[in-house]
Amino acid sequence: MKLLFSPTTQHIAFGRAFYMKRDDLLHPQFSGNKARKLMHLLTNKPKNIETLIGYGSAQANSLYSLAALAELNGWRFEFYVDHIASFIKQSPRGNYAGALALGAKIVEISQQTEYEHLTCLEYIQDVRKPEKTSLLIPEGGRSCDAQYGVTLLAKEILSWINENKIKNPVIALPSGTGTTALYLHKYLSSYDIEVLTCACVGGNAYLIHQFKELGESEFPTILETEKKHHFGKLYREDFEIWQQLKQETDVEFDLLYDPYMWQCLKEWLPHHPDKNLIYVHQGGILGNQSMLPRYNRKFKKTNH
Secondary structure (H helix, E strand, O other): OOOOOOOEEEEEEOOEEEEEEEHHHOOOOOOHHHHHHHOHHHHOOOOOOOEEEEEOOOOOHHHHHHHHHHHHHOOEEEEEEOOOOHHHHHOOOHHHHHHHHOOOEEEEHHHOOOOOOOOHHHHHHHHHOOOOOEEEOOHHHOOHHHHHHHHHHHHHHHHHHHHOOOOOEEEEOOEOOOHHHHHHHHHHHHHOOEEEEEEOOOOHHHHHHHHHHOOOOOOOEEEOOOOOOOOOOOOHHHHHHHHHHHHHHOOOOOOOOHHHHHHHHHHHHHHOOOOEEEEEEOOOHHHHHHHHHHHHHHHOOOOO
């Protein structure tokens, strides 16, 4: 099972040459940043675990990744969500459908008699009450344990940079909880390699709070655009950037996180012509099955 040494390829987009670390190609089911953040659970498999428990959105990338992890380890898997949109229930797709196919039990807590407006985590702790044989994973895989797999990623990137004699490298990737960007920065800063990211969920203050929650005090560089960018909202600019990236690189990007990072990069790159960009493709493509129809309905289909 290949979970290390994803390829690095060269591309041109928006008139600028760049490299791309293809972590989306790690494994057919277990890839991207979730694979890196959860890799310690494969390398050092916990003993006496029978059930894996997670929580978040019904279309979260972590839902599918955790379902794949559970199957790889032979565990049962439960995932708790506040609600599931009716159109997803009627026509399962994306991460939701993929997780169901892997045997996930997805619990919609707002439909449970014990709901009482609890958060998913509160419901798990107060109602579900995990047994000693259960393993609860924080939302999005945000944990100090994630440092193990992300450090391996950083070492792969550094090794490739040295082997290919890349001058003035800079690493870029979007952030949800920011765990991957934070631990890449922690390792690569010792080699004077800057890590760029952006706050896709919440603003910069939220992202910095997530960094601090992991006990760190030095952070990657956070880029932003002049326009406010709200997580999950459909923007024409995001769709156009996604289409152009796919056309120019022949690689499909995630529709939820990558477009905003590239908006930031389009503003940042012209001011740093000496930098060699290495973009970390973190997967999440399965989520496009639900995002793309939303974009096509809102903006009508254009070439992509």
